[in-house]
Amino acid sequence: MEETSFCKLCLYDSNHPLGLEINDEGVCSGCLIHQEKDNLDWNKRWEDLEDLIKPYRCKQKVKYDCIVPVTGANDSYFIMHLVKNKLKLNPLIVTYNKYFNTPLGIKNLANLRSKFNVDILIQNINPQIVKKVTKASLKIMGSMYWPCIAGQTVFPVQTSIRYKIPLVIWGAHQGTEQVGMFSHLHNSQMTRRYRKDHDLMGFEADDLLNIFNTLGEEDICQYRYPSDNDLRRNSTIGIYLSNYVRWDPKVQHEEMVKLYNYESTKFHRTFDIYDHGDCYNFLNIHDYIKHIKTGHTKVTDQASREIRHGRISKEEATKLVNFYETQLYQYDDLFYEWLGVKKNSFQFVLNQFYNKKYWLEVEPGKWITKKKITVVPAELNNIYGARFQANSSMNRDKPSKYITVGKGYP
Amino acid sequence: MIKKRVAATVVVKNDRVVQSLAFKTYLPVGSVDTIIQNLDRWGVDEIIVLNIDRTSNGLGPNIEIVKKISSIPISTPLTYGGGITSVSDAIDVISSGAERIIIDSLFLKSPSDIKIISEVIGSQAIILSIPFKVIDGHFFHFNYLTKIFTKLDLVNIKQYEKIISELLLIDVDAEGDAGSYSNEVVEFFSEVNIGLISYGGVGLSSQGSELLDAPSVNAIAYGNILNYGELFFQKVKKSLTKSKKKLRRSTYRDKI
Amino acid sequence: MTKIGIIDYGVGNVNSLNKSFKSIGFKSFKSSDKSVLKSSEVLVLPGVGSFPYAMDRLQQLKLDNFIINESKKNKPIIGICLGMQLLTDSSEENGDHPGLGIIPGKIIELGNSDFHIGWNDIDICKELNFIKKFNKYEFFFNHGYVYRGHVKNILSKTTYKSNYFASAIIQKNTVGFQFHPEKSQKAGLQILKSTINFLLKSK
Numbered sequence: 078m079e080e081t082s083f084c085k086l087c088l089y090d091s092n093h094p095l096g097l098e099i100n101d102e103g104v105c106s107g108c109l110i111h112q113e114k115d116n117l118d119w120n121k122r123w124e125d126l127e128d129l130i131k132p133y134r135c136k137q138k139v140k141y142d143c144i145v146p147v148t149g150a151n152d153s154y155f156i157m158h159l160v161k162n163k164l165k166l167n168p169l170i171v172t173y174n175k176y177f178n179t180p181l182g183i184k185n186l187a188n189l190r191s192k193f194n195v196d197i198l199i200q201n202i203n204p205q206i207v208k209k210v211t212k213a214s215l216k217i218m219g220s221m222y223w224p225c226i227a228g229q230t231v232f233p234v235q236t237s238i239r240y241k242i243p244l245v246i247w248g249a250h251q252g253t254e255q256v257g258m259f260s261h262l263h264n265s266q267m268t269r270r271y272r273k274d275h276d277l278m279g280f281e282a283d284d285l286l287n288i289f290n291t292l293g294e295e296d297i298c299q300y301r302y303p304s305d306n307d308l309r310r311n312s313t314i315g316i317y318l319s320n321y322v323r324w325d326p327k328v329q330h331e332e333m334v335k336l337y338n339y340e341s342t343k344f345h346r347t348f349d350i351y352d353h354g355d356c357y358n359f360l361n362i363h364d365y366i367k368h369i370k371t372g373h374t375k376v377t378d379q380a381s382r383e384i385r386h387g388r389i390s391k392e393e394a395t396k397l398v399n400f401y402e403t404q405l406y407q408y409d410d411l412f413y414e415w416l417g418v419k420k421n422s423f424q425f426v427l428n429q430f431y432n433k434k435y436w437l438e439v440e441p442g443k444w445i446t447k448k449k450i451t452v453v454p455a456e457l458n459n460i461y462g463a464r465f466q467a468n469s470s471m472n473r474d475k476p477s478k479y480i481t482v483g484k485g486y487p
Numbered sequence: 488m489i490k491k492r493v494a495a496t497v498v499v500k501n502d503r504v505v506q507s508l509a510f511k512t513y514l515p516v517g518s519v520d521t522i523i524q525n526l527d528r529w530g531v532d533e534i535i536v537l538n539i540d541r542t543s544n545g546l547g548p549n550i551e552i553v554k555k556i557s558s559i560p561i562s563t564p565l566t567y568g569g570g571i572t573s574v575s576d577a578i579d580v581i582s583s584g585a586e587r588i589i590i591d592s593l594f595l596k597s598p599s600d601i602k603i604i605s606e607v608i609g610s611q612a613i614i615l616s617i618p619f620k621v622i623d624g625h626f627f628h629f630n631y632l633t634k635i636f637t638k639l640d641l642v643n644i645k646q647y648e649k650i651i652s653e654l655l656l657i658d659v660d661a662e663g664d665a666g667s668y669s670n671e672v673v674e675f676f677s678e679v680n681i682g683l684i685s686y687g688g689v690g691l692s693s694q695g696s697e698l699l700d701a702p703s704v705n706a707i708a709y710g711n712i713l714n715y716g717e718l719f720f721q722k723v724k725k726s727l728t729k730s731k732k733k734l735r736r737s738t739y740r741d742k743i
Numbered sequence: 744m745t746k747i748g749i750i751d752y753g754v755g756n757v758n759s760l761n762k763s764f765k766s767i768g769f770k771s772f773k774s775s776d777k778s779v780l781k782s783s784e785v786l787v788l789p790g791v792g793s794f795p796y797a798m799d800r801l802q803q804l805k806l807d808n809f810i811i812n813e814s815k816k817n818k819p820i821i822g823i824c825l826g827m828q829l830l831t832d833s834s835e836e837n838g839d840h841p842g843l844g845i846i847p848g849k850i851i852e853l854g855n856s857d858f859h860i861g862w863n864d865i866d867i868c869k870e871l872n873f874i875k876k877f878n879k880y881e882f883f884f885n886h887g888y889v890y891r892g893h894v895k896n897i898l899s900k901t902t903y904k905s906n907y908f909a910s911a912i913i914q915k916n917t918v919g920f921q922f923h924p925e926k927s928q929k930a931g932l933q934i935l936k937s938t939i940n941f942l943l944k945s946k
Contacts, residue, residue: 096515266716270525274517306739489863560762584756652858
């Protein structure tokens with residue numbers, strides 16, 4: 078039961094952090110469910126979506142029909158496009174300030190708000206608290222991103238309760254899109270369970286409280302999920318557009334560039350140019366940490382996605398992943414400065430999280446990957462360079478620095 | 488008055504929770520303790536854990552997982568099945584934190600052990616799992632290990648009326664397809680005086696209520712669907728409007 | 744902090760009970776060692792199994808006499824499910840077998856190959872503060888044998904198929920629950936807490 082099995086179609090294996098099932102034909106659950114994208118009647122699915130949101134359309138009384146969580150990147154533009162232009166809903170958009178903001182992310186977010194002409198709520202948790210919680214989550218689970226994910230996934234739900242807006246509209250259901258956790262037809266909705274299990278690595282806010290003496294109620298209360306009774310009273314429901322729309326991020330982003338001038342950037346650790354440009358760390362040090370803990374990287378997700386959409390072969394995808402996975406991360410100096418730690422003490426904490434299944438410690442603190450890498454970099458432009466052409470950059474010609482949001486007087 | 492139960496089924500494969508569709512297709516769901524902690528908080532009437540890859544891999548019951556679940560901790564009745572093929576297996580599972588056990592292949596391979604097990608852990612703790620298929624109106628017993636189905640022998644099952652306390656009737660083909668459970672199986676079992684639990688594609692609202700109407704049905708169980716949305720257990724229970732008086736009222740936790 | 748001693752005689756899930764007591768703020772431990780169990784302020788006798796097998800196990804470990812003696816010394820005792828049944832005079836499960844005889848009364852078959860499995864409510868029969876607030880609360884039952892005894896020992900009764908039986912029994916400072924309070928969610932934990940506090944006060 079310990080043996081790793083591999084999907085014969087994409088790059089995933091049974092160790093995928095979200096879990097993965099591989100059937101007797103060697104096809105993984107992610108590829109299996111992806112096949113629905115080519116077989117479902119998407120017109121019918123759109124009708125189902127219209128039926129679902131119908132009761133939530135406001136008459137004149139209340140201003141907002143729904144809440145849409147956004148960032149300055151990822152599917153935010155496409156979600157807004159569907160919500161405002163196709164579904165003709167009036168959303169309140171919400172975003173959690175992760176503090177690692179790039180000029181690109183801020184520009185895209187400002188452009189989003191203005192192009193779609195909506196009200197936006199931004200949550201800024203006291204940075205001193207965020208740093209405290211970040212240090213705690215690093216120690217216990219080797220994660221520097223726990224506060225970001227916890228905030229991004231809970232602020233929209235808290236807002237739903239506080240503003241009495243039951244409907245929360247998300248874009249892609251990560252479990253379905255990556256590993257086929259649900260069929261599109263299961264119409265899976267947002268749950269506290271999924272968040273704890275797959276977003277927060279098994280740790281909710283109060284779990285951190287119980288482990289650390291240094292953290293208090295005042296440090297974690299903002300990350301706490303509303304109670305079941307609150308959710309029931311408000312009839313809060315979170316839906317995923319990817320269950321009702323044939324989800325294809327590359328195609329969607331290209332359309333958003335055309336329609337709304339969404340800006341993209343090149344990355345060191347992936348060929349994709351559209352996702353996570355709003356964060357200095359997600360595709361840098363955070364991706365590296367994921368790699369050491371799980372043997373799994375974002376470029377693997379994106380390459381598998383492209384295989385499934387029939388735009389790239391498994392062989393080409395493997396070469397891409399082999400190349401990008403070995404590229405070093407950037408901008409980590411900004412992170413150490415922000416957190417108030419030295420690089421070597423950070424490395425020391427990380428050292429205990431290297432997964433020996435994928436890494437070999439050749440000397441104390443120095444690890445090499447057990448994976449066999451054979452790639453010729455020059456080939457890459459032939460595979461994918463032309464298909465992903467960035468129109469901007471993370472820094473947008475400004476010096477690299479976390480953009481402060483909502484600080485007030487400079 | 489005793490209430491009928493709406494149980495939550497958790498299918499475990501390779502120590503992780505999966506969606507099980509018609510005993511054939513499996514989709515990853517998540518970790519056992521997070522999912523069961525959630526069900527406990529929702530106040531389900533009973534948690535049924537079906538660990539489906541133990542006996543087929545020559546393994547005994549998953550004691551680690553039973554202990555793990557008990558340590559969450561939970562205060563909801565726990566029923567465990569998977570890999571129980573001996574008296575000591577049964578004792579181990581009960582001592583580790585389950586109230587009741589489910590046996591399947593043991594009934595087919597070594598049925599004489601069942602009486603011995605009942606003398607130790609008590610008949611109230613034993614449930615016999617009967618995966619079944621309906622073909623042209625005839626009922627067949629599905630052996631999940633050999634994938635062979637044989638005609639359902641009620642005479643044989645009747646012998647266990649005092650020895651086991653309930654039968655878990657699993658509609659193999661309907662599993663994962665809410666609303667397609669073969670309700671007729673209840674009538675088929677009418678001559679057997681053992682309480683029934685229906686699982687595998689049990690529908691919401693009227694189909695579920697129809698099952699609960701039958702005097703011999705003590706419980707209905709839902710599996711995959713409970714993972715599809717927030718407070719889905721309470722939603723499912725609420726949909727069984729005709730059975731409102733027969734069921735425990737739902738609860739919603741106020742504190743975290 | 745109050746120490747609860749859970750008698751671990753290999754029958755029933757002591758781990759669940761241990762965690763339950765901790766979650767309601769009591770210090771608890773499980774043991775089969777008489778000298779360790781002696782130090783408890785309240786003894787708890789759990790049980791999931793058949794009566795004769797359980798009595799046999801208690802006798803093998805010499806815990807039967809231990810429990811009887813502790814009871815004579817006024818040690819508060821809580822019996823849960825089969826544990827409650829063991830506290831009585833006898834049971835007819837799989838033959839006629841004597842119990843610990845701490846609570847007068849006997850255990851008989853529910854009848855008709857019947858089992859009482861599921862959530863059912865309790866009707867409190869005594870004007871005792873620690874228990875009367877739980878009138879009509881629902882708890883989880885799982886048994887095929889029931890208590891038959893004198894009204895003076897019956898704390899609560901429960902209805903089953905137009906008949907009723909004792910769901911909780913009492914004799915001085917020994918209390919027995921036929922249901923599983925540790926698996927009856929909020930109500931179960933509350934009744935455990937209330938009972939322990941009551942038993943400690945009445946010492």
